[in-house]
Amino acid sequence: MLYLDFDGVLHPEDVWRRRGSGPYDATPPGHTLLEHAALLVALLAPYPNVHIVLSTSWVRILGSVRKTAHRLPPALRARVVGATFHEEMDAYLFAGMPRGMQVWADVQRRRPHGWLSLDDDGEGWPAMAREHLVLTDPVLGISEPSVYSAIQAKLAAIGAFSDACSGQV
Template sequence: MRLLFLDFDGVLHPQDPESTGLQHFCWLPFLARLLEPHDDVRIVVHSTWRYDHTDNELRTLLGSLGPRFVGSAPRAPREQAIEMVLGANKGTVVSHLALDDAAKEFSGSTVNLLLVEPHLGLSDVRVQAALSQWLSGRPS
């Protein structure tokens, strides 16, 4: 199994979507399209939305990707929460990638991080290309 750790704000929509005329989760279709041929990829939400929403609510927010949702990261700083999930699933996770727009949340640990621009998120073709490389198993 491969795990995709997912932030919402700045990744699936701009940090402040209303100010840009966009809606929450407006970039979710990009992710759905990229993940479609990769049945082994599961999603763990590490977004701060996990503090205000239940796992069932997060699953619903993910729309067509809801069936891939396996849970939210524990309450801890993002990097630490991701490391905790990876540690708890050692031996079953063959690869992981964290999508996030907040570099300050990560200190350079073993987390495989794909940083995105908060105003572009998954709409950025460079991010889509890097995600495609990870999904295809090619080094980036």
């Protein structure tokens, strides 16, 4: 299972939203939204049993897992099985939790055989979850060479597992 943030992972973390036109990358110049999605497709290609749970705030902002996943390329979209936030949750309570606790709560709910989280926010991660986090560069995201290598190593470690909870949303 891969827990996926977008901002600071698939593109620089400074993303804003315009009413009516959606999210846009504010800084630095020359970057685009989801610019590193193809890198993630390549990283995941050897591991067809690795599913994605969206841990991005985009799910709350766009209003659904489906709308958020639709922004991803088809190869990633097909792997999405849900999000750390879902409609039965209190949005304000959830938003007040550190990202690490949001992910950890979802891991406790889904109980994947193996999991990894890609995020540029390292604050508030419980000790038992930190080993599953690959902390990304806030601007370069997963394209930063040491981050890319760390993801490869962690995927190899969990890649042999298939998630029994692949259908859970």
